[in-house]
Amino acid sequence: MSINIPSSSLPRVVIAGGGFGGLKLAQELDSSRFQIVLIDQNNYHQFPPLIYQVASSGLEPSSIAFPFRSAFRRKGNFLFRLASVEAVDAEHKQLLTSVGPVSYDYLVLACGGTTNFFGKEQVARHALPMKTLYESMNLRNVLLQNIEQALVADHPEEQAALQRVIIVGGGPSGVEIAGALAEMKRYVLPKDYPGMDIDAFEIHLVDAAPRLLGAMSEKSSEAAARGLRSLGVELHFGKMVTDYDGLTLSFADGEAMRSRTVIWVSGITANEVAGLSAETLGRGRRILVDAHSEVLGYPDIFALGDQSLMTTDPNYPQGHPQLAQVALQQAKLLAANLKARLDGRSQRPFAYRDLGSMATIGRNKAVAEIGRMKWGGFSAWLLWLVVHLRSILSVRNKIIVLLNWVWNYITYDRSLRLILKRNIPVEPRDLHS
Ligand SMILES: Cc1cc2nc3c(=O)[nH]c(=O)nc-3n(C[C@H](O)[C@H](O)[C@H](O)COP(=O)(O)OP(=O)(O)OC[C@H]3O[C@@H](n4cnc5c(N)ncnc54)[C@H](O)[C@@H]3O)c2cc1C
Known part of the structure; x- marks a missing residue:
């Protein structure tokens, strides 16, 4: 070759x-x-900030990916190799x-x-990462499959573990997937699973730090915590994960929780x-x-x-x-x-210009920080939508994402709840400590 x-x-x-x-x-x-x-x-460019929406059935993977060959169709002296x-x-x-x-x-x-699984081999094997489109599709499949299996589980303990989602990592990705799943629980599950005890479906977010969104201000962190709690997400701080065997998530303080769906968004x-x-x-x-x-x-x-x-x-x-x-x-x-x-001209040194940071919590709820301005609520959420929509590659993808958002907003639905493959093989994972 x-x-x-x-x-x-x-x-x-x-x-x-x-x-x-x-x-x-x-x-x-x-x-x-x-x-x-x-x-x-990959033969496509992906847009990681919206990967959690693919994982939570809000968007199709193809709407946040774009093939390189299309992107550079008109560029001369350009070659792509997969x-x-x-x-x-x-x-x-x-x-x-x-x-x-x-x-x-x-x-x-x-x-x-x-x-980054911080060298924890078992965690890497059993927990669900969410950094690539492939991983987000795997997460979606496991999540939906576990809800289906909970309905037919014989043992109450196994049923509870299938209905308990634990997100490890309270950064923007953890906050965003927690909010999206909480909205799925509130608006979608009661319609899809009329016989199901919806309260039994639990969403937990754990972090070793004492607060959410460590890179943002305490004000934004508190707003995010309030927003998630109001959606029914249970927050646990100061919890350092030591192990996960596919069922039991163990913490350094000796406590443990049981779950079949542990989402790992804790490190890079x-x-x-x-x-x-x-x-x-x-x-x-x-x-x-x-x-x-x-x-x-x-x-x-x-x-x-x-x-x-x-x-x-x-x-x-x-x-x-x-x-x-x-x-x-x-x-x-x-x-x-x-x-x-x-x-033969001189080069300029790099100086980063911080344009601000944002995290969305759910419907009409987000936190934003631009310079000294820190605020939350509907206007922050609207800004989040505009910024992300603007950044997605290709007009087609922008339109599809916008239509999906409008549809989901009006109908309170997430219509892409297909389990496309059972037991999708896990990509080889790096355990770096
Ligand atoms: C879930 C998630 C949400 C995020 N949300 C935000 C956000 O809201 N705002 C924000 O500013 N940042 C966000 N980030 C971070 C942001 O996506 C990264 O900082 C950014 O993508 C870094 O760009 P990069 O070009 O360095 O790497 P990437 O965008 O990660 O690109 C790396 C590329 O290298 C390719 N590649 C990797 N290994 C190989 C290999 N061995 N051979 C060939 N190709 C390879 C990959 O396929 C990929 O195309 C998020 C990240 C994730 C994972």
Whole structure:
């Protein structure tokens, strides 16, 4: 097998990973000056902020994904290859992939991150992560299948475990999936399961920290906690998970809870690309880069977004938060800096401009923080909808998402409750501690 990239007189930029950072970089690079090669293990770009809506049957996966080949149909000197990135061979200036090596003039690593199970092997085997479209579909299937099985379970204890959902992690993803499931319980389950004791369907959110949304203010954290409690979600703070065997979730304080549906949204670790020295890896396995996103000690290799750790930004000495805006802004600057290099001009250092943060809790409820402004409620929720709708790739997807939202809002329904595959095989998981 050969990756089959035609040679070019232009310098070649190989981009590993077409997430927010990789896609933006490919869009921004001037294709009259560079040959652009994008490599991703999927043939589509996905939009993680709405993955929880796929998991909770509010959206189809195809409405938050977009094929790379369509996105770049009109871009010259652009090539996409569906392949898994394996290792860097810096000495020979090659990236090794599952379909063969590709040589580069500039290499950009933008492979993002994956769920961190903190070395807990059993948890990784049994809990449900929610970082990719594949995982969100698996979560949806397991969730719906467990509700069906609860109806026919012989033993009350097993029935209770099938009807108890536990979300581990009180960041934005945990808050958002908890709110979505609580609304499903309130508005959908009574209609779908008329004979079911709806109160027996429990939703718990646990976190080792003393509050929700640790990266946001206490005000937003309290508003989120109030909102979730009003929807019937039970919150447990200061609970450090030690193990999960598929039924019993154990905590460091000796307590335990039983559930067949444990959703793990508790941590992130950067995806690994072999071939770089151990000294280039920082906290969370992120690749250490300078102010121009260049990997320390590796000229012409760059890293972006969740996979990178930049400590040169005076406002973020510990590195930037792993957010879409960081990846997008770094990609935009890198495209300009690569062009500046070619032209012999000086490069600009990266400085992150924080545009704010938001988390939605449920219908008409969200929290938002922009600069010193912190507020919640309907207007924050509306802003959340607009910002996310604007950010989704392609007009078709925007329209489909909007129609789904309007439909769900008017009917109080989530109409995509199909169990498409029973016992879907689990993707190999990284246990990183
Ligand atoms: C559920 C969820 C909700 C989120 N919500 C928000 C939010 O509301 N707001 C916000 O700002 N941020 C949010 N984030 C974080 C945000 O999505 C990330 O910060 C952002 O995606 C980082 O961009 P990136 O380009 O670094 O990586 P990603 O967008 O993760 O892209 C990585 C790409 O690399 C590819 N890849 C990975 N490994 C390989 C390999 N070995 N070979 C080939 N390809 C590979 C992947 O397929 C993917 O396309 C959320 C994340 C998740 C998981």
